[in-house]
Amino acid sequence: MHLVAFAATLTALASGHPNVQETNDLDVPGVPDVLRAAIKASQKLRFTGTRVVEFRRGPETRRHLEYITRDGVRSRVEFPEDSPFAGQVIVEDGRVRRHYLPAANEIRVLPPRRDESFGRLIRSMRRYGPARKLTVEPGEVVAGRRTQQVAVLDPQGNIMQRLYIDPKSGALLKRKLFDRVGTQVGLFEFTQINFRPRLNAGLFRIERKGATIVTPADALRRTAAAEGYPFLMLRPSSGAVLEGSRSFKMKGQSVLGQFYRTPKGRLTFFQAKALLAPERLRHFSRGDFKVVSWQEDSRSYVLFGPFDEASLDRWAQQLKGQVPGGAR
């Protein structure tokens, strides 16, 4: 039943349900032409390519290769034979994202992510207004193509990210993200791209008889049970769509994290088997986003997100009102 509900949510997401639609409206001052062109082109680009992806988390930087096939809103991601992700396939058809995991023989059904990158940038510009400044200058050659570089700066002039756009196709070929002290924390870069690929519709389907279909709610239920947490989850009707969850060991403590997508940004919900100090949570957030937390039976529950506290409180009330194991 929950799989049907999840599919309905994804359909609503694709059809522009007011709760979950992306806010990629370009009616925002200060957006340079090359970026507008890239946002428009992102809906209809066709290409195949290879890209390097890097994430820095804590002291570790992880790097992997992805083979990308793109046909408008449809996409397919695969990995080289020697990759730790070899055999995994991710396809999006504009409505649903399906991620095949060969070791588990699972197909994870998720909300699509195609609009995430530009959507967040536009939301950020709308939210901060003149506090976000974009500059354009000639960029380097990426995957054999000369690019225009768009830099996103904070009010003090610190570079938050750099985008390298192919002005001819509108393709975003490289993106770098930086932390507060200018350290690169994220990167993707195409090393090869072909804008005249031979594609067929079958590329954007996954058919695997016998594979288990797993929704984010299924995965959360599994993780919560394994780690001894009550199954608490925000329903899609709340405007927050669960994208994933995972358990952590942080500072020797067990933590269960849930990651949601909302029309106004990303929402994170943590359950911890420890008593946390609300003032410390607020202090570390530094006003970048709001925090709502509460405690029950020596456990702490925390919601983070770029929302007003009333919105976070509403979500908190929904979670508090759930009987352990009763949420569906």
Add this chain to the structure above:
Amino acid sequence: MKDPKRLEMMNADERLNSEAQQAIRQTVRALPEETVSLAWRSALNERVLQEAQLSKRRQRLAWLLRPAVGLAMAGAMAFVVVMRTPETKPISIVRANTAAAGLEAALVSTHRETAMLTDVAGVGLNATEVEVLASDEVPPTDWSEADFDGF
């Protein structure tokens, strides 16, 4: 034919009536008889009486002290429990907070990184998936070389 048991008894009687046995008997009869003195007996009786009285006194004292010692021990335990209880609570809370110290920062950092790094991922794997889904063992492909011979 004579009974062998009867013969053995007759021999024993003969041996007992022998001259050597008679000599030993006379020697033993001639030994002086020793009697225990009345003074020693009296001292022994007094000593036994004293010991018995001492033992009774000890038993009476034990009968009185045993409950008192039990009460004292129970009181001491109650004192320890009562006096320690208010201390235990703050200690446990402090421990929880101390153990969780830094966890608040880690949660904030995880939320910030997750939100930001999703931008990098786009349609590919995001940072969380990169950490979680790196499969150590991928099952072998269903295809063999023979399957490709027809191509």
